[in-house]
Each structure stands twice: as structure tokens, then as C-alpha cells.
Amino acid sequence: MVQITFLSNGGKSVDASPNSNLLRVSIREQGGIPFKCGGGLCGTCRCKIEHGIEHTDTVKMKERRHLSEEDLREGYRMACQTFVSGDVSVSW
């Protein structure tokens, strides 16, 4: 299992299966990451991986429409497009 910590939700921490979609876990466990479309279009699920960015998968083209190179360097991702393979902490 991997541990996902929702820093902007009082540090709520939940377990998930490896390669889980970050937004799906957030919805299921009431993690609190904001979202609208769930499909990479609206940009609402923009969030920052504060720890464990190395445990996230490759940045998708859909994310690049909403996130600059600098955003990506700082650890921003779009939760609905991000899968996690290890422990991460996320804020938004």
C-alpha cells in the first residue's frame, strides 16, 4: 500500500493501492482536492506534490495545458491525471 497525505485537509492520511489515481483516492477517502471535470480539462484539480514527486507518473499533455514548466518543476500536478506508486503528500 502507499500512503497519501492531504496536507490542506489537516494532514489527513489514507492508504491506497500502488498506481492509484490521486483524484480518485481523494474522492473515495474525502481527501478534499478540488475538482470539476475529472477528465483533465478544467484545471480545477491543480495541486502541489510537496513530498514524493518521484512517486508520481509521467506528466500528461493535458496537464501541460494548465501547468507551466516552472509549475512542474515546483511539483504541481493535476490530480485527475496523476497516478502514485509510493507515498506522497499533497497540498492545494
Ligand code: FES
Ligand atoms: S478535475 Fe478537471 S482537470 Fe482534473
